[in-house]
Amino acid sequence: xxxxxxxxxxxxxxxxxxxxxxxxxxxxxxxxxxxxxxxxxxxxxxxxxxxxxxxxxxxxxxxxxxxxxxxxxxxxxxxxxxxxxxxxxxxxxxxxxxxxxxxxxxxxxxxxxxxxxxxxxxxxxxxxxxxxxxxxxxx
Amino acid sequence: xxxxxxxxxxxxxxxxxxxxxxxxxxxxxxxxxxxxxxxxxxxxxxxxxxxxxxxxxxxxxxxxxxxxxxxxxxxxxxxxxxxxxxxxxxxxxxxxxxxxxxxxxxxxxxxxxxxxxxxxxxxxxxxxxxxxxxxxxxx
Amino acid sequence: xxxxxxxxxxxxxxxxxxxxxxxxxxxxxxxxxxxxxxxxxxxxxxxxxxxxxxxxxxxxxxxxxxxxxxxxxxxxxxxxxxxxxxxxxxxxxxxxxxxxxxxxxxxxxxxxxxxxxxxxxxxxxxxxxxxxxxxxxxx
Amino acid sequence: xxxxxxxxxxxxxxxxxxxxxxxxxxxxxxxxxxxxxxxxxxxxxxxxxxxxxxxxxxxxxxxxxxxxxxxxxxxxxxxxxxxxxxxxxxxxxxxxxxxxxxxxxxxxxxxxxxxxxxxxxxxxxxxxxxxxxxxxxxx
Numbered sequence: 001x002x003x004x005x006x007x008x009x010x011x012x013x014x015x016x017x018x019x020x021x022x023x024x025x026x027x028x029x030x031x032x033x034x035x036x037x038x039x040x041x042x043x044x045x046x047x048x049x050x051x052x053x054x055x056x057x058x059x060x061x062x063x064x065x066x067x068x069x070x071x072x073x074x075x076x077x078x079x080x081x082x083x084x085x086x087x088x089x090x091x092x093x094x095x096x097x098x099x100x101x102x103x104x105x106x107x108x109x110x111x112x113x114x115x116x117x118x119x120x121x122x123x124x125x126x127x128x129x130x131x132x133x134x135x136x137x138x139x
Numbered sequence: 140x141x142x143x144x145x146x147x148x149x150x151x152x153x154x155x156x157x158x159x160x161x162x163x164x165x166x167x168x169x170x171x172x173x174x175x176x177x178x179x180x181x182x183x184x185x186x187x188x189x190x191x192x193x194x195x196x197x198x199x200x201x202x203x204x205x206x207x208x209x210x211x212x213x214x215x216x217x218x219x220x221x222x223x224x225x226x227x228x229x230x231x232x233x234x235x236x237x238x239x240x241x242x243x244x245x246x247x248x249x250x251x252x253x254x255x256x257x258x259x260x261x262x263x264x265x266x267x268x269x270x271x272x273x274x275x276x277x278x
Numbered sequence: 279x280x281x282x283x284x285x286x287x288x289x290x291x292x293x294x295x296x297x298x299x300x301x302x303x304x305x306x307x308x309x310x311x312x313x314x315x316x317x318x319x320x321x322x323x324x325x326x327x328x329x330x331x332x333x334x335x336x337x338x339x340x341x342x343x344x345x346x347x348x349x350x351x352x353x354x355x356x357x358x359x360x361x362x363x364x365x366x367x368x369x370x371x372x373x374x375x376x377x378x379x380x381x382x383x384x385x386x387x388x389x390x391x392x393x394x395x396x397x398x399x400x401x402x403x404x405x406x407x408x409x410x411x412x413x414x415x416x417x
Numbered sequence: 418x419x420x421x422x423x424x425x426x427x428x429x430x431x432x433x434x435x436x437x438x439x440x441x442x443x444x445x446x447x448x449x450x451x452x453x454x455x456x457x458x459x460x461x462x463x464x465x466x467x468x469x470x471x472x473x474x475x476x477x478x479x480x481x482x483x484x485x486x487x488x489x490x491x492x493x494x495x496x497x498x499x500x501x502x503x504x505x506x507x508x509x510x511x512x513x514x515x516x517x518x519x520x521x522x523x524x525x526x527x528x529x530x531x532x533x534x535x536x537x538x539x540x541x542x543x544x545x546x547x548x549x550x551x552x553x554x555x556x
Contacts (some may be wrong), residue, residue, distance in 0.1 A: 020183050044159050053159075054201050054220050059194040081193050082389065083361050083411060085224040085502035087530050087548060089523040105534075105546055106506040110388065111360065111413070113504050115532075115546065117522075129522055129532065131504060131546065133361060133411075135389070221528065222500050222550060224363035226391050226409060228384040244395075244407055245367040249527060250499065250552070252365050254393075254407065256383075268383055268393065268409065270365060272500060272550075274528070298461050322437050332498050333476040340471050359471050363502040 001107075003032060004074040010067055013075045018063070025063060033104040035068040038121070041097050050094025052127075057098065057118055058086060061130035064100040065114035069134050072107055078137045082111075086130040093120040098127075110136055140246075142171060143213040149206055152214045157202070164202060172243040174207040177260070180236050189233025191266075196237065196257055197225060200269035203239040204253035208273050211246055217276045221250075225269040232259040237266075249275055279385075281310060282352040288345055291353050296341070303341060311382040313346040316399070319375050328372030330405075335376065335396055336364060339408035342378040343392035347412050350385055356415045360389075364408040371398040376405075388414055418524075420449060421491040427484055430492045435480070442480060450521040452485040455538070458514050467511025469544075474515065474535055475503060478547035481517040482531035486551050489524055495554045499528075503547040510537040515544075527553055 005013070007027035014025060029036040037060070039045075045056035062081055069079055092098065099119045106113040111133055118128040144152070146166035153164060168175040176199070178184075184195035201220055208218055231237065238258045245252040250272055257267040283291070285305035292303060307314040315338070317323075323334035340359055347357055370376065377397045384391040389411055396406040422430070424444035431442060446453040454477070456462075462473035479498055486496055509515065516536045523530040528550055535545040 017186070020185075046159075047156070054223075055194055055198040058197045058223075062193050080230075081227050083224070083226050084193075084197075085222070085363055085548065087222050087522075087550065088220050089530055091219075105504075105543060113506055113546070126522060129530070129548065131502065131548065133504065224409065224502055226383075226411065228391055244365075244404060252367055252407070265383060268391070270363065270407065270409065272365065295464070298463075324437075325434070332479050332501075333472055336475045336501075337472040358508075359505050361502070361504050362471075362475075363500070365500050366498050369497075 001032065001072065003030065003071050005071045006030065010071055013070065014063070014067065021063070028099070030071055033068070033072065033107065035064055035071060035102045037064050037067065037100050039098040039100065041095065046094070052092040052098060054088060057088065057092070057128045058084070060098055060100045060118060061086060061116045061128070061132060064102040064116055065132040065134060068102045068104050068114055069107070069112045069136070072104065073136065076137060079134050081132055082135045083133040084130060086128060088128050090125060090127045092127045093123065097121045112136060140171065140211065142169065142210050144210045145169065149210055152209065153202070153206065160202070167238070169210055172207070172211065172246065174203055174210060174241045176203050176206065176239050178237040178239065180234065191231040191237060193227060196227065196231070196267045197223070199237055199239045199257060200225060200255045200271060203241040203255055204271040204273060207241045207243050207253055208246070208251045208275070211243070212275065215276060218273050220271055221274045222272040223269060225267060227267050229264060229266045231266045232262065236260045251275060279310065279350065281308065281349050283349045284308065288349055291348065292341070292345070299341070306377070308349055311346070311350065311385065313342055313349060313380045315342050315345065315378050317376040317378065319373065330370040330376060332366060335366065335370070335406045336362070338376055338378045338396060339364060339394045339410060342380040342394055343410040343412060346380045346382050346392055347385070347390045347414070350382070351414065354415060357412050359410055360413045361411040362408060364406060366406050368403060368405045370405045371401065375399045390414060418449065418489065420447065420488050422488045423447065427488055430487065431480070431484065438480070445516070447488055450485070450489065450524065452481055452488060452519045454481050454484065454517050456515040456517065458512065463511070469509040469515060471505060474505065474509070474545045475501070477515055477517045477535060478503060478533045478549060481519040481533055482549040482551060485519045485521050485531055486524070486529045486553070489521065490553065493554060496551050498549055499552045500550040501547060503545060505545050507542060507544045509544045510540065514538045529553060
């Protein structure tokens with residue numbers, strides 16, 4: 001099953017549907033069922049002590065699975081997250097971008113499941129992992 | 140086990156440690172092991188079509204369990220979320236505040252577990268549910 | 279939405295589709311969107327030290343949500359669990375039956391979500407909590 | 418950090434602490450932070466239609482993370498599962514063994530987190546995925 005969107009198309013779609021995200025995301029690698037993205041970390045994402053907030057990591061996990069699904073099925077803004085489990089395992093480094101690496105484990109007609117590992121750029125152990133289920137609207 | 144903080148003290152602590160949240164939260168009810176909060180929904184929380192974003196609901200779930208734990212153990216900013224599972228069940232109403240209702244199911248020495256139901260104000264069925272585990276730093 | 283099965287019909291269906299469970303389950307209370315069940319604990323459910331195993335608690339959580347869904351929609355054996363998050367919070371008491379209390383939070387056309395609290399009979403704090411999503415086959 | 422147990426020692430420990438599992442497990446590969454195991458599927462693990470039950474897949478996920486943790490820290494039977502999220506993505510094949518592949522993503526002093534992919538032997542897409550958190554008792 002070939003990709004329905006390339007990196008540029010995906011970014012243009014993100015800017016259109018998530019104007020609040022303020023171009024925080026950048027596609028690093030896009031292949032069938034796989035997407036790596038960078039999330040630029042600014043003041044709004046920090047917690048006291050300089051660490052990146054949990055909601056910021058959730059946002060990256062949510063957007064990267066959404067992006068990986070849309071790249072495979074085309075721009076259907078109505079796909080919605082139905083479930084997420086996320087484990088916060090290490091403290092992200094202060095003032096460093098996050099890198100998310102997503103693999104889709106399932107892309108069915110009604111449900112998609114994606115796994116995400118999140119890294120502070122330059123660290124070799126993940127700061128968080130997440131699995132999300134997306135519900136895909138019927139044609 | 141009595142409360143270590145009241146609603147005012149909890150709000151003052153939130154404003155200090157989460158300045159980015161911009162006073163979005165308000166305590167509606169605080170009792171032993173239970174906390175209800177309102178999250179004021181503004182433009183930054185919306186998705187196309189006017190619905191409230193998943194990351195906004197995650198933020199409410201994360202903050203309300205943090206608040207419920209701190210109210211019981213006192214202001215220890217170092218408590219951290221280690222795990223969250225969240226189910227998005229219905230579309231939140233556009234332009235309506237979210238109400239979160241949290242019950243702590245466990246408050247141990249090292250780990251606390253809290254359950255959260257999230258409602259669009261005025262709806263009787265929850266839009267989301269979440270369970271979070273917090274790691275409590277040793278004394 | 280009225281119940282489609284009563285407690286006796288539900289138990290008869292369980293014995294038919296889960297013969298391996300060996301009549302371990304008993305309905306304690308069945309109402310719209312709510313089901314309480316007892317799981318009789320025998321040798322096969324124990325771990326060293328006499329505590330009840332995690333897989334036994336998962337089995338109860340899985341069966342009780344299945345039962346609550348079927349009681350509402352009628353006996354459709356093809357409904358399948360798509361996701362479960364479960365938190366083990368306290369050690370179950372040795373040689374004591376488990377009591378599960380389930381509330382369905384959502385019963386849509388395609389997906390149902392149920393919350394479960396699990397108790398050792400006679401304890402007032404839950405030993406575990408779980409949330410399960412069931413996929414309901416189209417008519 | 419070197420392994421504290423080899424495959425034989427791990428299997429001997431499993432037989433001692435899980436006599437009910439009846440030698441269902443076999444180590445296929447054991448390395449630092451990684452463990453692959455086979456679960457022999459018998460009548461007791463089946464559902465109507467011949468598919469493997471959800472609780473059987475949960476049992477494999479639970480045991481494989483336990484095994485991966487113990488192989489790294491030595492035989493501490495008191496390590497307990499505190500949380501599991503599991504996604505059932507495809508129907509397992511009837512009458513075919515399950516293969517579990519576990520990677521530990523974190524092995525801290527108090528908590529370990531392991532990711533598991535579960536396959537029906539011979540299928541290239543996973544039937545389930547799970548993440549488990551284990552609480553490690555203090556020395």
